[in-house]
């Protein structure tokens with residue numbers, strides 16, 4: 001099954017899982033990068049990223065939007081910011097239109113709810129087979145085996 005994992009990650013947690021997932025799926029991997037970078041540290045990070053998220057901004061992307069028509073499975077990966085999916089995903093969703101695909105959602109967060117973020121993605125992409133979200137709390141190298149196990153059982157479930 002030709003697969004794509006397209007994701008945004010500010011601090012690397014989502015990127016870490018997205019890479020493992022793409023390896024396991026033998027999928028193409030696309031990282032969304034913004035023209036204007038978000039601050040990665042301290043108060044500025046929470047202030048600017050939080051504001052961008054609350055106002056559901058759609059920042060300009062450096063990354064070319066992938067050609068979704070080539071894929072059978074498309075996984076969109078994002079951290080949760082202030083309960084929402086991240087602004088680069090808003091931009092992606094405003095330009096993405098596909099249906100009849102398997103749609104995976106990879107979400108990482110600090111432990112709160114992912115429901116709103118998942119809904120924001122599925123709502124704008126009707127007509128797809130939405131798979132069980134793949135959710136990780138603060139994923140990192142020290143949890144590699146646990147993460148791989150979860151990824152592998154997710155892949156097994158979608159292939160059944």
Ligand SMILES: Cc1cc2nc3c(=O)[nH]c(=O)nc-3n(C[C@H](O)[C@H](O)[C@H](O)COP(=O)(O)O)c2cc1C
Nearest residue numbers: 009010011012013014079080082083109110111112
């Ligand atoms: C601005 C900002 C807002 C966040 N808001 C939430 C939140 O509402 N709920 C939550 O559980 N985690 C929240 N987090 C934590 C991130 O979702 C979590 O650390 C995520 O794994 C980071 O992914 P990344 O390393 O790929 O950027 C927030 C982090 C940032 C920077």
